[in-house]
Structures are given as structure tokens and as C-alpha cells.
Amino acid sequence: MTRQDASAIFERIATLLELKNENPFKTRAYRTGAEIVESFSGDIMKLAAENQLAGIKGLGEALRDKLHEMATTGRLEFYEKLKAEFPDTLFELFDIQGLGPKKVTALHSQLGVSSLADLKRVCEDGTAAAISGFGDKTVKKILENIAFHEQHASEFRLDQVYPIVQAILEALREHQNASRVEICGSFRRGKETVHDLDFLVATKQPDKVIETFVQLPQVIDVIAKGPTKASVHVKEGLQCDLRAVSSAEFPFALAYFTGSKEHNVAIRGRALDYGLSLNEYGFTSTKDGVSVPEIEDERDIYRTLGLDYIEPELRENTGEIEAAEHGKLPRLIELENLRGVFHNHSTYSDGRATLREMAEAAHDLGMQYFGIADHSKASFQANGLDEKRLQAQIAEIRELNAEFEGFRIFTGSEVDILKDGSLDFPDEILAQLDYAVASVHNVFNLPEAEMTKRIIKAIENPYITMIGHLTGRLLLQRPSYAVNVSAILDAAAATGTIIELNASGWRLDMDWRWWKLAREKGVKCSINPDAHSTQGLKDVIFGIRAARKGWLRREDVINTLPLGEVEKALKAKRRHTA
Ligand code: DGT
Ligand code: CA
Ligand code: CA
Ligand code: ZN
Numbered sequence: 109m110t111r112q113d114a115s116a117i118f119e120r121i122a123t124l125l126e127l128k129n130e131n132p133f134k135t136r137a138y139r140t141g142a143e144i145v146e147s148f149s150g151d152i153m154k155l156a157a158e159n160q161l162a163g164i165k166g167l168g169e170a171l172r173d174k175l176h177e178m179a180t181t182g183r184l185e186f187y188e189k190l191k192a193e194f195p196d197t198l199f200e201l202f203d204i205q206g207l208g209p210k211k212v213t214a215l216h217s218q219l220g221v222s223s224l225a226d227l228k229r230v231c232e233d234g235t236a237a238a239i240s241g242f243g244d245k246t247v248k249k250i251l252e253n254i255a256f257h258e259q260h261a262s263e264f265r266l267d268q269v270y271p272i273v274q275a276i277l278e279a280l281r282e283h284q285n286a287s288r289v290e291i292c293g294s295f296r297r298g299k300e301t302v303h304d305l306d307f308l309v310a311t312k313q314p315d316k317v318i319e320t321f322v323q324l325p326q327v328i329d330v331i332a333k334g335p336t337k338a339s340v341h342v343k344e345g346l347q348c349d350l351r352a353v354s355s356a357e358f359p360f361a362l363a364y365f366t367g368s369k370e371h372n373v374a375i376r377g378r379a380l381d382y383g384l385s386l387n388e389y390g391f392t393s394t395k396d397g398v399s400v401p402e403i404e405d406e407r408d409i410y411r412t413l414g415l416d417y418i419e420p421e422l423r424e425n426t427g428e429i430e431a432a433e434h435g436k437l438p439r440l441i442e443l444e445n446l447r448g449v450f451h452n453h454s455t456y457s458d459g460r461a462t463l464r465e466m467a468e469a470a471h472d473l474g475m476q477y478f479g480i481a482d483h484s485k486a487s488f489q490a491n492g493l494d495e496k497r498l499q500a501q502i503a504e505i506r507e508l509n510a511e512f513e514g515f516r517i518f519t520g521s522e523v524d525i526l527k528d529g530s531l532d533f534p535d536e537i538l539a540q541l542d543y544a545v546a547s548v549h550n551v552f553n554l555p556e557a558e559m560t561k562r563i564i565k566a567i568e569n570p571y572i573t574m575i576g577h578l579t580g581r582l583l584l585q586r587p588s589y590a591v592n593v594s595a596i597l598d599a600a601a602a603t604g605t606i607i608e609l610n611a612s613g614w615r616l617d618m619d620w621r622w623w624k625l626a627r628e629k630g631v632k633c634s635i636n637p638d639a640h641s642t643q644g645l646k647d648v649i650f651g652i653r654a655a656r657k658g659w660l661r662r663e664d665v666i667n668t669l670p671l672g673e674v675e676k677a678l679k680a681k682r683r684h685t686a
Pocket of ligand 1: 302
């Protein structure tokens with residue numbers, strides 16, 4: 109069981125106890141426990157398995173025992189029993205945005221709502237709007253959120269599936285009969301959400317590998333099992349397919365099942381021009397005098413067709429084939445290129461680790477600098493800082509910086525863009541910072557023209573170094589607010605304002621589909637984890653995947669610059685406009 113699973117179970121327990129009207133202190137303990145498990149800096153599941161959890165602040169004996177049980181048995185008796193007291197369908201309600209435990213409790217106890225279908229019915233027939241805490245407006249919003257949720261049913265975010273992919277790849281690679289193992293499909297292409305996971309193995313003994321696959325501990329049920337392929341469900345209904353092929357077929361199957369379908373179609377068409385027919389098993393000659401080449405890996409397939417190797421992230425048939433033909437493919441950024449991060453939070457605002465813990469974690473990850481951008485005062489729900497607390501933070505950073513060598517903490521702020529486009533801090537305050545990230549955190553319902561004007565006004569401020577999570581989307585949960593991204597990019601290019609690629613698996617905002625255009629306009633990117641815990645710093649990997657999918661190179665991303673050069677990049681806009 110992963111720490112994410114354990115944390116999610118504590119979170120569920122808290123909500124179920126709330127539904128049962130249990131003691132709020134007990135509920136609170138589970139919720140805190142969930143946060144600690146999620147953000148603890150060491151290997152908490154290993155410690156739990158070895159009974160080494162004593163002394164972790166906020167984790168009482170009852171929760172320690174439960175973690176131990178989960179880490180050693182993979183389940184929790186207490187949770188199973190608690191869950192059995194409620195209908196299964198009740199859990200559907202928790203996936204609807206804007207429906208917290210309080211509202212769920214009210215709907216459940218007053219109207220007997222126990223499923224998504226029930227919820228829809230009471231929202232549509234007016235009964236929900238009649239109970240306290242639910243006006244017409246709330247009900248309308250809930251119905252919108254249900255519709256959005258249904259549109260994206262059976263999709264999963266990259267960060268949700270990432271640990272599962274790692275675990276399954278590792279298990280298959282350990283198999284003595286598997287010579288090559290890969291993940292294909294949308295996951296390999298770095299999509300921000302996926303429908304299912306497509307694993308591929310090269311083996312001489314498909315039956316043996318398939319038997320191992322269907323018996324993996326993650327598997328909940330087996331959908332289908334044949335001599336060369338199998339499909340299973342893992343948690344929350346996520347489907348995983350495995351196909352077994354021979355070593356000779358492997359590169360062809362890898363290319364085929366990586367997709368995208370559109371890319372495959374174009375590549376197959378190109379092969380025909382070369383007198384070759386291409387499918388998931390291999391090449392066959394379609395013309396006299398054309399012989400089938402020797403193929404060992406995907407690279408050879410592309411080479412045969414007169415193309416440079418196309419990285420999986422680029423295989424969307426959006427110009428990559430032409431670029432590969434003319435030697436014009438970008439050399440894509442890699443995780444190792446990142447030298448530091450901006451836009452992170454600490455306990456000064458809504459982060460779970462102290463400034464020192466965050467900085468040390470960044471240092472331990474091999475970064476050369478760490479930027480702190482806690483919320484500003486208008487984000488009161490996130491414990492935003494006023495001027496005085498910001499000054500205190502700047503003073504603490506100065507002291508901490510004296511302790512490090514070859515590593516620096518930059519002072520920043522994630523300053524709110526207010527409704528009219530003005531900023532939550534005056535210029536005199538912003539001028540004291542090394543950089544500022546400006547973000548929209550409220551009033552999402554403005555018309556597009558007004559929202560665009562609001563953000564452009566912030567962009568025109570010389571002290572705003574970059575714009576945070578440009579469109580405000582939460583993947584699979586909340587759509588973007590209305591904003592003219594193309595106009596924003598023009599304004600960013602004209603002023604030298606950086607656009608963030610927020611690397612949180614929930615956001616991946618600005619979306620990869622915009623980055624190629626942004627790059628062409630000369631807009632620079634900053635890949636920011638928006639970390640609220642030391643663990644959260646590792647989310648940069650999702651940002652890197654999205655950046656690659658957006659055709660970005662090392663030189664397009666400012667936090668690839670080493671310490672000593674990045675300071676200049678942060679100040680460039682001020683010098684030109686202030
Ligand atoms: P998703 O929806 O997130 O699972 O996206 P994919 O791309 O992983 O789609 P999936 O799992 O249905 O299929 C995996 C790959 O297999 C897909 O990217 C391309 C290939 N493929 C599947 N069906 C077809 C097809 O009918 N024609 C072609 N050319 N390729 C296909
Ligand atoms: Ca797939
Ligand atoms: Ca599939
Ligand atoms: Zn934010």
C-alpha cells in the first residue's frame with residue numbers, strides 16, 4: 109500500500125465519522141493524520157511496517173496502529189467495517205466539486221441522498237434547494253459540477269496513476285521471463301489525464317508473465333485473460349491492459365500502442381510511400397525490390413522512414429513528422445536540467461512544512477535555489493501574509509541564506525490579482541522581493557474580456573515576474589475560467605513576463621497545447637511545483653512531462669538557469685520597464 113492510499117483512507121474515515129456525527133476531535137485526528145502521511149519527508153510506510161512511528165508529531169497511538177496494519181496487511185479492518193455501514197454509491201458524492209462533508213451530511217441525513225443519481229434527482233426537482241444551506245444558486249452550481257464530472261468519468265490524472273505505473277513496471281521487470289517491459293498509450297505520451305494504462309512485455313513465455321500480471325497485489329478484478337493479453341482493474345476502476353509479444357515484434361508493438369492514433373495513421377501512410385506496410389507486428393514489403401529492414405528499436409522504424417526519432421510526448425500529429433523529416437525537432441527539456449523552483453508554500457501561509465524544511469528538501473533534491481511564494485493577505489482562506497508577516501519572512505530568509513553555501517532561497521510572493529486587476533501588495537513591497545508570482549484565486553466568473561483585462565493589468569506591472577496557474581483549472585474537477593490565452597501570451601511577450609507551468613498534477617496549467625505557440629512568441633516558462641509540502645517538490649516531474657509535450661527545450665525554461673545567472677533573468681523585466 110502506498111502512502112497516498114493510506115492517506116486517502118484516513119481522509120475517508122474522517123468524512124464517514126462526520127456522517128455518523130462522531131466527536132469532532134476524533135474526525136480532526138484522522139484528517140491531520142491524512143496530511144501527515146501524505147507529506148512526511150521519510151519513507152513513512154516503511155517506518156509503519158517496522159513499528160517505528162513513535163514520536164511523529166500529530167500521529168497518536170490509534171493512528172500509528174492503523175498505519176502499521178495497512179503497511180503490513182494492505183488493508184484496514186476498521187475502515188472496511190465503517191465503510192460497510194454505508195451504501196457503496198455514497199462515495200460517488202465525494203468526487204463532486206463544491207460538495208464538502210457538511211453538504212454531503214445534510215443531503216444524506218435530511219433527504220436520504222446516497223448516490224450521484226439521488227443527488228441529481230433532488231437538485232433537479234427542487235427538494236435540495238429547499239433545505240438550509242442550499243439556495244438555487246448552489247444547486248445550479250452543483251448540477252454544473254455533476255455534468256463536468258460525468259464528462260470526465262473514467263479519466264485519471266497523471267499524479268494519480270504515476271505510482272501505480274512505477275509499481276507495475278517494477279514488478280514486471282523483475283519477472284524472469286520478461287526481456288523488455290514498457291508502458292505505452294497516453295501515459296507514455298505524457299498526457300495530463302489517461303483513460304487506461306497500456307503495458308507491453310517482450311517474452312517467450314507469455315502465459316507466465318500474464319499469470320503474474322493478473323495476480324499483482326494492485327489488481328482488484330480480472331476483466332479478461334487470454335494467451336497473449338489480459339486486462340484488469342486496479343483501484344478506483346482504473347483499467348490496465350497487458351500485451352505480450354516476441355522480442356522481434358516489441359519495437360513495432362511499442363510504437364503502435366504508444367499512439368496517438370493520429371500519429372500512427374500518418375506514419376503508416378508514410379511507410380506506404382516507402383513501399384512498406386506497417387502494423388503492430390512489423391513491416392512487410394508492398395513493392396517489388398523493397399526489402400524489409402532489420403529493426404531493433406523504435407528509432408530504427410523512424411530511421412527507415414527518413415525521420416529523426418520522435419519522442420513519445422510529441423506523437424500527436426501536430427507537426428512532429430514534418431519537423432522530424434527536416435531535422436527540426438526540438439531537443440526536449442529533461443528533469444536533470446532543472447536547477448531550482450519558484451512558487452512554493454510554507455507554514456507562513458497554507459503549506460505543511462516550515463520554510464527551513466522546504467529549503468532543505470529542495471537542497472537535498474540537488475537544487476541550487478528555492479523560491480518561496482506564500483499567499484498574500486487577500487487569500488485569507490490560505491492564511492495569506494500581510495506586509496508585516498512578509499517582512500518577517502524576508503528577515504528569516506536572510507538568516508537562513510547565511511547558513512547555506514552554493515544554494516540560495518529567493519524571496520517571493522504569490523500575490524493575488526484582485527477583481528479589478530490591481531495587486532494585493534503595493535509596488536514598494538513587491539520591489540523588496542526577488543520576484544513575484546501573480547495569480548487569480550477568486551471571482552472566477554468574470555466574462556472573458558474582463559478576466560483577460562484583469563490578468564493583463566497584472567502583467568503590465570514591472571514587479572510581476574510571472575503569472576501563476578494561468579487558467580485556474582483543476583483537472584477532472586473544475587474547468588478553466590474564461591480567458592483569452594492568446595492575448596495573454598502577446599502581453600507576456602511584450603513585457604517579458606514569464607508564464608508558469610504549474611506542475612501540480614491537479615493543474616498542469618498553462619496547458620501543454622499552448623506552449624509551442626508561447627515559445628514561438630518568445631514567452632519564457634517557469635516550471636513550478638506549487639509545493640505545499642516537501643513531498644510536493646517532486647511534482648516537478650509532471651511539469652517536465654507537460655513541458656516536453658509542449659515542445660519546450662531547456663533554454664525555454666528559466667529555472668534551468670544556474671545560480672548566478674537566474675538572478676539576472678528574474679530582474680530583467682524590472683530593468684526594462686521600471
Ligand atoms: P487513453 O484514452 O488515455 O487510454 O488514450 P490512449 O492513446 O492510451 O488510447 P488506447 O488505450 O485506446 O490505445 C492505445 C494506443 O493504441 C493508441 O494511442 C493508439 C493505438 N490504437 C488503439 N486503437 C487504435 C486504432 O483503432 N487505430 C490505430 N491506428 N491505433 C490504435
Ligand atoms: Ca490507454
Ligand atoms: Ca488501452
Ligand atoms: Zn495559487
